[in-house]
Amino acid sequence: KQEVTQIPAALSVPEGENLVLNCSFTDSAIYNLQWFRQDPGKGLTSLLLIQSSQREQTSGRLNASLDKSSGRSTLYIAASQPGDSATYLCAVAGNTPLVFGKGTRLSVIA
Amino acid sequence: SAVISQKPSRDICQRGTSLTIQCQVDSQVTMMFWYRQQPGQSLTLIATANQGSEATYESGFVIDKFPISRPNLTFSTLTVSNMSPEDSSIYLCSVPTDYGYTFGSGTRLTVV
Numbered sequence: 001k002q003e004v005t006q007i008p009a010a011l012s013v014p015e016g017e018n019l020v021l022n023c024s025f026t027d028s029a030i031y032n033l034q035w036f037r038q039d040p041g042k043g044l045t046s047l048l049l050i051q052s053s054q055r056e057q058t059s060g061r062l063n064a065s066l067d068k069s070s071g072r073s074t075l076y077i078a079a080s081q082p083g084d085s086a087t088y089l090c091a092v093a094g095n096t097p098l099v100f101g102k103g104t105r106l107s108v109i110a
Numbered sequence: 111s112a113v114i115s116q117k118p119s120r121d122i123c124q125r126g127t128s129l130t131i132q133c134q135v136d137s138q139v140t141m142m143f144w145y146r147q148q149p150g151q152s153l154t155l156i157a158t159a160n161q162g163s164e165a166t167y168e169s170g171f172v173i174d175k176f177p178i179s180r181p182n183l184t185f186s187t188l189t190v191s192n193m194s195p196e197d198s199s200i201y202l203c204s205v206p207t208d209y210g211y212t213f214g215s216g217t218r219l220t221v222v
Binding site for chain 1 (some may be wrong): 210
């Protein structure tokens with residue numbers, strides 16, 4: 001059974017810092033990995049999708065990497081802003097529908 | 111990528127009543143998924159809804175409590191039946207696309 005773990009559970013940083021969020025998964029037989037952002041009480045916004053054959057994807061200040069063999073992904077956020085404050089969720093898709101981690105709650109302090 | 115319209119966005123319901131949540135997709139999709147997110151928790155899959163067949167429920171979820179309809183390839187409903195305060199959660203629908211999974215905006219349910 002696939003299990004997804006995200007570290008840290010919460011993170012508080014001053015504005016302008018670069019930061020890394022970590023995601024690990026137990027079963028490397030995945031089709032893809034997706035990073036989402038969730039604002040309090042809201043739905044999910046897709047940030048980046050990495051196919052199993054890819055090693056990284058970039059969108060603006062966001063960069064996600066994937067090391068399938070070791071079961072790890074990182075989300076790098078450059079020059080963080082207060083508007084980046086949200087919960088970031090990692091999810092993997094394999095033979096089962098998406099399996100989610102518990103998320104990292106990020107606070108960027110102005 | 112698909113766009114999902116989900117409603118209601120939020121509701122406050124009395125215990126013992128039922129609430130039906132709707133998701134409308136702007137394109138035809140074979141599979142639709144329903145998730146629950148309890149306060150402070152991550153998302154848990156409730157069931158997979160395929161058009162023309164019974165929904166497939168995950169362990170811990172039953173059809174009598176969470177009946178699902180999937181009348182066509184663009185629409186689905188999830189009903190939360192005989193509600194109790196423990197059902198207070200955010201409920202989300204999702205569909206797979208070529209760009210990953212897309213989610214509805216969620217229904218925030220509070221049972222009092």
